[in-house]
Amino acid sequence: xxxxxxxxxxxxxxxxxxxxxxxxxxxxEHVVSSQIIHAKFGGVVPEVAAREHSExxxxxxxxxxxxxxxxLSGPMLGEVIDAIAVxxxxxxxxxxxxxxxxxRALAAAWDKPLYAINHIEAHIYSNWLPSxxxxxPLEGADIFPALALVVSGGHTELLLVKDHGKYELLGATLxxxxxxxxxxxxxxxxxxxxxxxxxxxxxxDGDRQAFDFPRPMMNKNNFDFSFSGLKTAVRYFIDKNRxxxxxxxxxxxxxxxxxxxxxxxxxxxxxxxxxEQKVKTVxxxxxxxxxxxxxxxxxxxxxxxxxxxxxxxxxxxxxTDNAAMIAMAGYWNTKHRDPDEWSAIEADPNxxxxx
Ligand code: KG4
Ligand code: ZN
Numbered sequence: 001x002x003x004x005x006x007x008x009x010x011x012x013x014x015x016x017x018x019x020x021x022x023x024x025x026x027x028x029e030h031v032v033s034s035q036i037i038h039a040k041f042g043g044v045v046p047e048v049a050a051r052e053h054s055e056x057x058x059x060x061x062x063x064x065x066x067x068x069x070x071x072l073s074g075p076m077l078g079e080v081i082d083a084i085a086v087x088x089x090x091x092x093x094x095x096x097x098x099x100x101x102x103x104r105a106l107a108a109a110w111d112k113p114l115y116a117i118n119h120i121e122a123h124i125y126s127n128w129l130p131s132x133x134x135x136x137p138l139e140g141a142d143i144f145p146a147l148a149l150v151v152s153g154g155h156t157e158l159l160l161v162k163d164h165g166k167y168e169l170l171g172a173t174l175x176x177x178x179x180x181x182x183x184x185x186x187x188x189x190x191x192x193x194x195x196x197x198x199x200x201x202x203x204x205d206g207d208r209q210a211f212d213f214p215r216p217m218m219n220k221n222n223f224d225f226s227f228s229g230l231k232t233a234v235r236y237f238i239d240k241n242r243x244x245x246x247x248x249x250x251x252x253x254x255x256x257x258x259x260x261x262x263x264x265x266x267x268x269x270x271x272x273x274x275x276e277q278k279v280k281t282v283x284x285x286x287x288x289x290x291x292x293x294x295x296x297x298x299x300x301x302x303x304x305x306x307x308x309x310x311x312x313x314x315x316x317x318x319x320t321d322n323a324a325m326i327a328m329a330g331y332w333n334t335k336h337r338d339p340d341e342w343s344a345i346e347a348d349p350n351x352x353x354x355x
Contacts, residue, residue: 001334002081004064004106005327006057008099009091009119010153011035011044013056014323015064017081020331024136028129029067030324031060039192043183050094057102078110083339085330088116089351090154096347104342113339115330119321120155120353121167122329123285124148126314129324137312147279149270151294152286153179153194156266158223158273159354161283164332167354170273171223178262179288181227185234185258189251199255200291206249206256211237213261223273230261263294271301274309281310290319 005016016030033056038044065077086103089096100116107114128138146161147170156173176184179196186195191202214233216226234254244250274282282302288294295313302311318325 001083001331003083003085003327003330003334004077004081005030005117005122005323005325005330006084006086006099006103007119007122007321007323007326008053008057008095008102009087009089010095010321011038011049011052012321013053013060013099014321014326015057015060016323016327017064017068017077018324018327018331023139025130027068028324028327029064030322030327031063031067032322033060042187042193044092046092046094049092050098053095053098057098061102061106078106078112081110081112083113083115083330083334084110085115085117085326085333087119087122087326088345089118089348091119091347091349093347093349096349100345100347104345107342113334114342114345115333116340116345117326117329117333118351118353119326120150120152120157120159120285121165122325123150123152124159124161124283125329125332126285126318126322126325127283127312128328128332129315129318131315141281141310143281143310145277145279146281146283147270147274147277148283148285149266149289149298150285151178151266151288153177153183155286156225156227156288157353158269160277160279165336169352169354170277171225171269173225173227174217175226175228176231178225178227178266179286181231181262182259182288182291184231188231188235188238189254190245194287196288196291199259200293202252202255203259203293204252204256206252206254208256208260210253211257213237213257215261215265218265218268223269225265225269227262227265230258234258259291259293263291263297266294267298267301270298271305274302274306279309281312284311284313285319287320289314290316 182196
């Protein structure tokens with residue numbers, strides 16, 4: 001099976017080519033163009049994002065085609081592929097539209113089956129992509145039921161994955177997503193956008209216990225999250241300590257203590273869900289999955305509390321938005337459902353998985 005993935009749900013334009021034989025990846029090419037233009041606005045501006053996607057998408061597809069089949073001789077990309085997978089939600093309506101229309105146009109012109117893919121489902125499938133240490137991390141594994149912790153800029157969710165394509169939402173954030181919390185705290189600290197990687201870097205030299213920030217809902221007996229109270233607490237704390245903001249030690253402690261508060265909440269709820277739901281596997285997914293402290297802490301707690309559970313982390317390249325994960329989700333979709341009608345699919349900005 002040879003499949004093209006297309007992603008444009010937020011501020012990353014991406015395309016990928018995936019060839020799978022017997023559930024093993026034999027070729028993967030992926031190209032991402034991240035829109036740095038939003039950094040100067042301190043966040044993603046939807047109409048700017050859509051325009052950038054429109055400019056980039058043909059260039060990316062052209063680059064992909066030349067990587068897969070070469071430029072001058074050989075077949076055209078449309079002749080060698082079997083299906084097209086494209087993100088149709090959730091995300092920004094105007095951004096989604098650009099990728100979706102590219103996918104629809106290619107499917108119509110090449111007469112290929114088209115699969116509309118849920119972006120959150122695709123993040124979960126990033127765990128099936130080759131890692132540096134394992135070319136096929138989940139091939140042949142006894143995976144289900146699995147628990148997915150999806151942590152991105154727009155989502156923070158715990159999903160029970162009963163099988164390929166079968167999801168039950170256990171809990172989600174009631175306000176800010178964890179990536180949003182990282183980004184907003186980073187903005188308060190004067191770092192640029194996206195803030196997650198910057199907080200993470202600054203936290204490396206800090207004392208994680210220096211300041212005791214709230215861990216909202218951590219001890220509530222459900223799987224929901226809330227991060228806006230933490231952000232507000234950090235804002236008040238910074239207002240009271242303006243005179244210390246030039247001190248690198250203070251900044252490191254502030255970053256480390258904030259990161260610890262976010263990680264504590266995510267890890268404690270995930271470990272409890274893994275235990276109570278009796279899952280075989282925990283899958284980490286989404287941009288915040290790139291956070292080293294989250295990966296290490298979750299790995300450690302799962303090993304201690306539920307050692308029988310197999311913990312899977314996506315390769316760093318595939319944590320933030322990319323189209324390789326869309327192609328991989330597309331591949332598994334081809335196995336359990338019919339394609340979508342290219343003339344009928346619509347962007348679905350609020351598409352919720354497992355509700
Ligand atoms: O999945 P993603 O690329 O886009 C969405 O679907 O939202 O996630 C982007 C989010 C941003 O909020 C960014 O700050 C966060 O992932 N992020 C991180 C790290 N790398 C990216 N957060 C914490 N630590 C990181 N290393
Ligand atoms: Zn994403």
